[in-house]
Amino acid sequence: MSLIDTDLGFDPRDPAFPAPGQPLRWSVQVFTTVNGYGLRPAEPIVEADRVRVRTGYAALGQQRTVDAGEVDVEVLTRDGVLIWSITAHHAEPIKAVKLLLRGLPERQLAAGWWAPNTGRSHSHHERFQLEHPSRDWATPWVAVGEESDCSVLSVRDPLVRRHVLHVNRPAHSPEPVVELLHVPAASARGTRCRVPEIRFRPNADADRDLDEHLRFVADAHGLRPWESRPDVPDWLRETALVVTLHGQHWTGHVFNTFSQMSEALRFVAQHIDPHRVLAYLPGWEGRYYYAYPRYRPGADLGGDEEFAELVRTAHELGFRLMPMFGGHGANVTQYPDWERAVMRNDTDRYVELLNRPDWDSDRVGEGDQVFLNPGEPGFRAHLVESISALVDEFGVDAGFLDTLGYYFNDPRHDVFDGYRRLVEELHARHPGLVLAAEGWWDALSGLFPLSQQWFGTDRDLRKPRVLSRYARTTGHLAEGTPGLGSTGVHEKGYVPRPPDVVREGHIPVVGVVDDTLAEHADELAAICRWAAANASR
Missing domain, CATH: 3.20.20.70 (Aldolase class I)
Structure with missing residues (x-):
């Protein structure tokens, strides 16, 4: 069985929190080298352009609380973009942090998902998984919907680390669940994990947003335009x-x-x-x-x-x-x-x-x-x-x-x-x-x-x-x-x-x-x- 087909056989019962100015609901899960954890229910601090949640851990399924640290999440609205800042502390070494989203527009979900390197005639539907860096996901930017009517989800990571997009409709859920996981480098794993900036732009201009994302990537990783790369001799061009x-x-x-x-x-x-x-x-x-x-x-x-x-x-x-x-x-x-x-x-x-x-x-x-x-x-x-x-x-x-x-x-x-x-x-x-x-x-x-x-x-x-x-x-x-x-x-x-x-x-x-x-x-x-x-x- 492939990893994309594995799942929990129970409802993790994650508490859902609001996003400022949008009908989205979000949750967070944290995974250590020992177990997976949800968040305890908490009362968010809600302002016009900001939501903040600071809370401890619960076992997946919410059967018990776990005294092992806390998670601090802030969601801001900036220029029409929702931006998540997530920091997790846990007594055990953290191997992944997952942001879960619900409430995306049904018409966009029905049209499917696509990345910049997705084939022109293809889009992803139902249950699928993309991993960056890999052949499926060349950069952690993805759109859902037709180009003329889409929303965009992206990660602004200054380092090379694994990110996983998994979309599924679990049996216990009445709607699709969008999961975005950040996986820290195992060589730098610790009990604190600061997730790089996660961005969601509703009703996006896909080309404009992609170009903004590529400018970040080029600055972060030192990409040079093909025409001016010093490691490209004339014969290769x-x-x-x-x-x-x-x-x-x-x-x-x-x-x-x-x-x-x-x-x-x-x-x-x-x-x-x-x-x-x-x-x-x-x-x-x-x-x-x-x-x-x-x-x-x-x-x-x-x-x-x-x-x-x-x-x-x-x-x-x-x-x-x-x-x-x-x-x-x-x-x-x-x-x-x-x-x-x-x-x-x-x-x-x-x-x-x-x-x-x-x-x-x-x-x-x-x-x-x-x-x-x-x-x-x-x-x-x-x-x-x-x-x-x-x-x-x-x-x-x-x-x-x-x-x-x-x-x-x-x-x-x-x-x-x-x-x-x-x-x-x-x-x-x-x-x-x-x-x-x-x-x-x-x-x-x-x-x-x-x-x-x-x-x-x-x-x-x-x-x-x-x-x-x-x-x-x-x-x-x-x-x-x-x-x-x-x-x-x-x-x-x-x-x-x-x-x-x-x-x-x-x-x-x-x-x-x-x-x-x-x-x-x-x-x-x-x-x-x-x-x-x-x-x-």
Whole structure:
């Protein structure tokens, strides 16, 4: 059962408090590492533009009171916006604080919810959950209703922390309940939690409110416009196509040797200006994911000598090269110090086994793959040295860091701080090196000017400027290649390649596997010509 489907089997009987000037009713719940708690009933202090509640705790369901601290909530009306300030004190370490809202306009609820990165033709109804930062919620801003008649809920958080929007109609409730949770970083967890500003704007001008939110995000996380980013060289701004040259699969199957990759680039150069192409190399290090995090040119693909020849060929033609590195992934047999850096659950009780693909198709996930945290100094230093060695020895132009779009609440090391330090340390050594990540969201776009779009997500964004104002993204590693749609080194097998469509902020991609040139050269050529003629910058 997914977490979105779990719920209490009883009415928590939360006391509901008023909002100044609006028919909304709100409640608060506080969750510690031990239990969940509601608030005791209290008489609010009500003024024209302000409501304040200060009260202690009760058990969920209100069967008993709990002497463990208090919660202080102030709701202000400012320029037509309701603003919640919530501070919770509890004797136990606080892991989350939830604001619950009831009484939103029924017509807006019926029209559904949407975020800036929700697909243009889609909205969320009935029971659903969005989490930031993630593929579903790129920035903690969401609207309910049609664009011409909507209300907006947002969080102004100056730090990268998890926020969860959950909408549901529990059996005990006659109306939908909107839950917005703030989850502090486990690495900074304590007995006091100050929730960042939560804002609700009824009958909003969605575009105006989103732009205000994005200005806050840009200031808080150092986002720069794409046109003036110092970490974007001119060649990246001119890139019209990413060509994925698949190397060696986890099983040892070779899709392309380094010399075959050179052959593919010579073919591509006949159909598009190579200066407008970024060549992306997954599985260049040998057995994909099995070799992680040991990064040297794979022996079965030609080793150091043939890799150096590939780089020379690419640069002579005008291509840029971007090998792939694992931002988290590691084979424990390849990295003996893995336990020092492995992701831990939020209470530091156990290792989080986050990703166990079935690489060899025995229908069981492999047992030696773990996720490591770049916030741990030793693993981060390993990544920095590995990437730097490839830049220094071979002169590659960019580095792609797999899975860094995922956020983890590891209590030993703040994961986003690890991402930031990794980027800073690499840029200190190699100022012109382009760094890319799998996935994107608001603060992450401040670190990585280029990303891969999450696999399987809609590229027709409702408000594409949430991405395109700051960065660019391209197709995922698993986007099918011409022909049957092989996903190459990825575990997806075969995925039909989607039709080529110009999307704001998106750079087209095409993959090359072992049968592409031999059997599908005409399709590859046509894709290259289409990209040259149609790709947006």
